[in-house]
Amino acid sequence: MPPLVTQLLELYLRLGGSVLLGWILGRQLPKVVPAYLGKFLFWIGVPISIFAFLRHADLSGPIWIASVAAWVAIFFGAGLAWIWIALQGGKEGIGDWGRLTGGQNNADVSSGSPNPQSPIPNTQSLLWSKPTQGSFLLASMVGNTGYLGYPVTLALVGSQYFGWALFYDLLGTTLGAYGLGVVLAARFGMGAQSHWKILQAVVINPALWSFALGLIFRNLPLSNPIEESLRLCGWGAVALSLVLIGMRLSQLSDWDSLAQAGVSLGIKMLLVPMLLGIGLLLLGVSGSPLLVIVLQMAMPPAFATLILAEAYDLDRNLTVTALAVGSTGLLFTLPVWLLLFGR
Numbered sequence: 001m002p003p004l005v006t007q008l009l010e011l012y013l014r015l016g017g018s019v020l021l022g023w024i025l026g027r028q029l030p031k032v033v034p035a036y037l038g039k040f041l042f043w044i045g046v047p048i049s050i051f052a053f054l055r056h057a058d059l060s061g062p063i064w065i066a067s068v069a070a071w072v073a074i075f076f077g078a079g080l081a082w083i084w085i086a087l088q089g090g091k092e093g094i095g096d097w098g099r100l101t102g103g104q105n106n107a108d109v110s111s112g113s114p115n116p117q118s119p120i121p122n123t124q125s126l127l128w129s130k131p132t133q134g135s136f137l138l139a140s141m142v143g144n145t146g147y148l149g150y151p152v153t154l155a156l157v158g159s160q161y162f163g164w165a166l167f168y169d170l171l172g173t174t175l176g177a178y179g180l181g182v183v184l185a186a187r188f189g190m191g192a193q194s195h196w197k198i199l200q201a202v203v204i205n206p207a208l209w210s211f212a213l214g215l216i217f218r219n220l221p222l223s224n225p226i227e228e229s230l231r232l233c234g235w236g237a238v239a240l241s242l243v244l245i246g247m248r249l250s251q252l253s254d255w256d257s258l259a260q261a262g263v264s265l266g267i268k269m270l271l272v273p274m275l276l277g278i279g280l281l282l283l284g285v286s287g288s289p290l291l292v293i294v295l296q297m298a299m300p301p302a303f304a305t306l307i308l309a310e311a312y313d314l315d316r317n318l319t320v321t322a323l324a325v326g327s328t329g330l331l332f333t334l335p336v337w338l339l340l341f342g343r
Contacts, residue, residue: 008335011155016331018239022246034247041244045237046146047210050166052234053154054214055227057163065285066164066293070172073272073297074141074180080267081140089128132260134188135315138308139264139322142177143299145169146207147241148327152295154238156338157288164292170211173296177304178205189312248303249324257318258325264318265300265326269333273297277341294341298333300326 026034128136143149146169153165222230277294285293301322309319 007156008338011152011334012331014155015151015242018242019246019249019327022243022248023250024246025243026247026250029247031251034244034251037240037244037247041147041237041241043206045233045240047206048230049150049234049237050170050207050210051214052230053150053159053162054166054211055218055230056159057166058160059163059218061289063163063167063289065280065289066167066296067171069276069280069293070145070168070296071176073143073276074172074176076276077141077268077272078137078180078184080271081137081264084263084267085128085133085136089133129315130188131313132257132315132318134185134312135305135309135318135322136260136264137184137188138177138181138305138314139261139301139319139326140267142173142181142302142305143268143296144245144302144327145173145296145299147245147303148330149296149299151238151242152299152330152334153292156295156334156342157292161288161292164289165296166211168293168296170208173302174205174207177302177308181304181308185308185312185314189308189314245327249327252320252324257315257321260318261322261325264322265329269298269300269326269329273337274340277337281341291337291341294337295334298330298337300330 145165149165149169150162154162273294276297277290280290280293301319303323306316306319306323308314309316
């Protein structure tokens with residue numbers, strides 16, 4: 001059996017088994033269990049895994065490229081998504097973008113009320129209300145580079161290049177989701193979530209603090225039992241992260257926005273990693289660092305998009321559909337990235 005096939009089968013057994021277990025548990029256990037598990041991973045599990053794996057990660061070389069690539073992917077995905085919205089919604093869609101950048105809005109897309117220049121509302125534009133546009137943009141630009149990206153990277157590339165995944169996630173996706181993502185959600189949503197509370201969430205994010213502490217104490221010598229315990233806790237957190245994804249997916253059941261979700265996933269999981277991956281290759285980035293960056297780019301939408309959708313009253317149906325379909329579709333896209341960039 002070819003090594004690539006063996007590698008994928010091992011990964012699918014790890015991912016599929018843990019996610020399936022989570023899906024079964026999510027159908028059987030009270031709905032509060034995923035919430036408590038998520039809090040445990042957010043405050044304790046993921047920070048410990050970051051600290052543990054960072055001790056053995058190779059941080060030499062231009063690792064900052066991962067963070068830059070993350071922001072390029074975020075803006076590129078958002079740009080492609082908005083081009084699609086503008087093509088579908090016509091002048092109304094472009095008007096909303098003008099308002100986002102400080103210009104005048106020509107129509108209230110969320111209410112479908114016509115403006116003086118367009119007395120008859122466009123039926124297609126009514127399908128792209130402002131909350132729908134916000135969810136579509138977020139799903140196209142912010143990926144699940146933490147809970148899902150970490151285990152995929154560790155399984156396919158190993159812990160040596162885990163630092164590249166960390167820089168992509170913490171200095172790219174996390175800041176992008178709760179920075180630019182909040183700006184977009186506030187503009188297109190109906191909620192009244194405090195911007196200060198979102199800023200506080202970024203500042204007190206334990207993953208960022210664990211990342212900083214891991215860098216500071218990276219070379220601190222530890223006894224073998226402590227080192228082994230950290231490693232086991234790190235892998236345990238990875239496994240629980242996959243179980244949590246399965247539990248969350250078991251609670252997603254709305255498929256009304258499948259067509260729109262499919263387009264956003266095509267942008268997020270296919271176009272962006274393909275085009276930017278080729279661009280990085282032409283710029284001289286290759287080998288395992290390139291594969292790590294492409295894998296992070298190709299992750300399905302982050303659960304942060306659901307948090308923002310709830311906080312700002314965006315299109316929840318589109319958000320949950322993109323989460324469910326994207327997480328499943330990852331199994332089919334991973335072989336593509338390994339074939340194209342794995343060598």
